[in-house]
Amino acid sequence: MIEDILAGGHDDFRLLNVDPGPVQLEVFLTELCVHGRTWCIAGNNDFSLRVLTELPGQIQTDERRLKQVLLNLISNAALATRRGTIALHVAASPGEFGSAKLEFKVLDTGPGIEAGFLAMLFQKNQRPDQEWPGTGLGLYIAQRIAKNMGGVLEVVSESGKGSCFSLVLRVPACSQTPLPAEWQPLESKLETGGTAVAHGPPSGGKPPGVVLEKLAAYALQGSYSDIDKLLESAVFSSSCHDGFRIAVKAALDELDFDAIHQLAQRG
Numbered sequence: 001m002i003e004d005i006l007a008g009g010h011d012d013f014r015l016l017n018v019d020p021g022p023v024q025l026e027v028f029l030t031e032l033c034v035h036g037r038t039w040c041i042a043g044n045n046d047f048s049l050r051v052l053t054e055l056p057g058q059i060q061t062d063e064r065r066l067k068q069v070l071l072n073l074i075s076n077a078a079l080a081t082r083r084g085t086i087a088l089h090v091a092a093s094p095g096e097f098g099s100a101k102l103e104f105k106v107l108d109t110g111p112g113i114e115a116g117f118l119a120m121l122f123q124k125n126q127r128p129d130q131e132w133p134g135t136g137l138g139l140y141i142a143q144r145i146a147k148n149m150g151g152v153l154e155v156v157s158e159s160g161k162g163s164c165f166s167l168v169l170r171v172p173a174c175s176q177t178p179l180p181a182e183w184q185p186l187e188s189k190l191e192t193g194g195t196a197v198a199h200g201p202p203s204g205g206k207p208p209g210v211v212l213e214k215l216a217a218y219a220l221q222g223s224y225s226d227i228d229k230l231l232e233s234a235v236f237s238s239s240c241h242d243g244f245r246i247a248v249k250a251a252l253d254e255l256d257f258d259a260i261h262q263l264a265q266r267g
Contacts, residue, residue, distance in 0.1 A: 016141065018062045018148045025055050028063065030185040032088060035071055037190065038247065039078035042262060045086055047074075051183045052091040056100050056173035065149060068255060069142045070104055073165045075251075075259040076138065077108035080163070084109035092173075100173040105166045113157040121155060137222060138258055205243040207235050212264045215248070219261035227252055227260065 029049065036047040070088070077086045089105040113121065122143040146153040151169030206212060211230070218226040227248070230236075236245045244263070251259040 016065070016145050016148050018065055018145075020060050020062050023059050023061055023063045023066070025057060025059060025179055026183075026185070028067070029088075029090065029179075030189050032067070032070055032074065033185055033190055035250070036074050036078075036086065036088060039075050039259060039262070040086055042265075043078055043082045043084075045078060045081050045084050048085065048087045049184065050087060050089045051179060051181055052089055053093070053181050055090060055092045055102075055179040055183070057177040057179060058174040059100070059102070060172035061149060061169070065145045069145050069153065069167055070106070071256055072138045072142045072258075073106040073167075075256050075262070077106055077110065077163070077165075079258060079262055080110035081108045082110075084162075095170050098172055098174075099170055101168065101170045103166060103168045105164055107162065107164045109162045112159045112161045112163055113155070114159045118155065118157060122153070138256070141255075205241055207241050207244065211235050216261055216264035219257045219264060222257050224252065224255070 029051075033047070033049050036049075040047040074086065074088065085108070087105075087107045089103075089107065091103045092100045093103075095101050122139050124137060124140045143153045146167055146169070149169055151167055153165070153167050155163060155165045157163035215227065215230060218230065231245055231249055231252070235241070248260055248263055251257075251263065
């Protein structure tokens with residue numbers, strides 16, 4: 001998908017189709033927390049979840065697309081912030097019968113974004129500065145996914161004072177077994193990670209530098225197929241790289257090339 005968008009001619013969003021289905025918010029939020037913790041380790045950041053209101057236990061939306069948007073926001077916050085905090089806030093307000101308006105906010109204590117750049121932030125190939133890793137497509141794609149889901153993605157930021165990205169969307173909701181305000185996932189589920197990787201690559205789990213350089217280059221190019229082939233190559237056949245491979249594969253599944261580029265750094 002990234003390669004097609006880079007090639008141009010796909011601004012009609014057909015590549016970002018939405019396929020709604022049932023989503024259990026307890027499982028969904030737990031997985032987001034696992035990824036959030038993983039990405040915050042590299043920058044010595046703390047990650048937290050705040051459920052501000054009671055949430056419906058189940059909603060109807062495209063889980064994969066919603067996850068792509070929120071993981072992009074969380075990974076961006078982790079990349080921008082050092083020795084700070086990243087928080088995911090979730091709130092719901094009732095809509096018409098059987099629906100709810102959900103608001104997801106990702107807040108960070110990073111350097112913030114200069115006012116002159118905010119207007120261009122969601123445009124294609126835009127990055128706060130040339131040193132920022134990645135393709136510059138993450139927020140461009142995230143905003144288009146949000147629109148296809150009937151939602152709105154916005155940002156409030158000030159240089160030196162962190163950023164707050166918010167996604168608001170209305171979804172069909174089931175009120176049975178709601179999640180209470182201040183709900184937190186069980187620590188045991190965060191430790192095991194469910195279907196995600198709990199703590200990223202273990203110490204010493206990274207492959208040789210030449211492989212990391214290839215991986216970083218592929219991430220900058222948004223080359224899904226090259227990264228996938230690299231993960232299947234002989235260099236990752238050793239079990240000592242399992243943690244690193246799983247972390248990269250999890251990011252690849254979410255099309256999060258910025259996170260892959262961060263994982264490929266040698267430090």
